[in-house]
Amino acid sequence: MxxxxxxxxxxxxxxxxxxxxxxxxxxxxxxxxxxxxxxxxxxxxxxxxxxxxxxxxxxxxxxxxxxxxxxxxxxxxxxxxxxxxxxxxxxxxxLRMPRPAWRASEWRTRLTRVAEANRELLTSHPWMTEVAALSRPPLGPGVLGKYEHELAAFDGTGLTDLDTDAALTYLLGFVQSHVRSAHDAARATTDTAMSDAQWWEANQPVLAQAFDPQTYPRSVRIGRAAGEAQGSAWNADSAWDFGLDRTLDGLAALIDRL
CATH class of the missing domain: 1.10.10.60 (Homeodomain-like)
Structure with a gap:
């Protein structure tokens, strides 16, 4: 079918x-x-x-x-x-996204603001993660204004034009992937009428039997540490902070060697 x-x-x-x-x-x-x-x-x-x-x-x-x-x-x-x-x-x-002047801030600060602005947009309009294709955007004044503003955040990095375009796509790809995961997590909570903490608590008896520390020592140790720290197996804000830092670290490896 x-x-x-x-x-x-x-x-x-x-x-x-x-x-x-x-x-x-x-x-x-x-x-x-x-x-x-x-x-x-x-x-x-x-x-x-x-x-x-x-x-x-x-x-x-x-x-x-x-x-x-x-x-x-x-x-x-x-x-x-x-x-x-x-x-x-x-x-x-x-077109309606705010475009404040970048001024003389450091590139990592500027790119963090780019990422956060896109996260806010996609979080406010969840359906956007389903339709906003990076490869075929609508070439209107909104897309071009957004593109120009976000490219300007790379000024002074020394990247070539091609690397600047690729770096922006890389950053926006992380944002889209993260927000889509956050939407999926929120939908799971809504569909089951249970928070992640409630779900794990409800399934604790089964998990305690299945998660043998002798067979899965890393899974049990690391999973318990992550769950206690985050209150669930996955936390959107923790994943955002870690993922954005690592994304910017990757760009830093490219920029710092120029």
């Missing part, structure tokens, strides 16, 4: 998507009849609200039309389809 391909950015018709992203009037040609009652921005905001509250599956053209008070057919005169709408949603969120 075939499974549905998950939606990602860059799946729409490129010329129409780019026209919408950059506000080209030809992207939403006027038709005969009453004037427009809403704007493309209102359509995008309605889609964002649906995705944030109910998940990406709730974002249908019909649901968006109902949210803005237009007919299901007329919404297509604003956005030609869900693929293009998805690109607009992602680019809009990127």
């Amino acid at each position: 075939a499974t549905a391909t998950p939606p990602t950015t860059g799946a729409g018709e490129p010329s129409r998507t780019l026209a919408l992203l950059w506000g080209d009037p030809s992207a939403t040609p006027r038709r005969k009849g009453p004037g427009r009652s809403v704007t493309v921005e209102q359509v995008v905001d309605a889609a964002l609200a649906l995705a944030d509250e109910h998940g990406l599956a709730a974002v249908t053209m019909r649901a968006v039309a109902e949210a803005v008070g237009v007919s299901a057919m007329s919404v297509y005169t604003y956005v030609p389809g869900k693929a293009e709408l998805l690109d607009l949603m992602v680019d809009t969120l990127y």
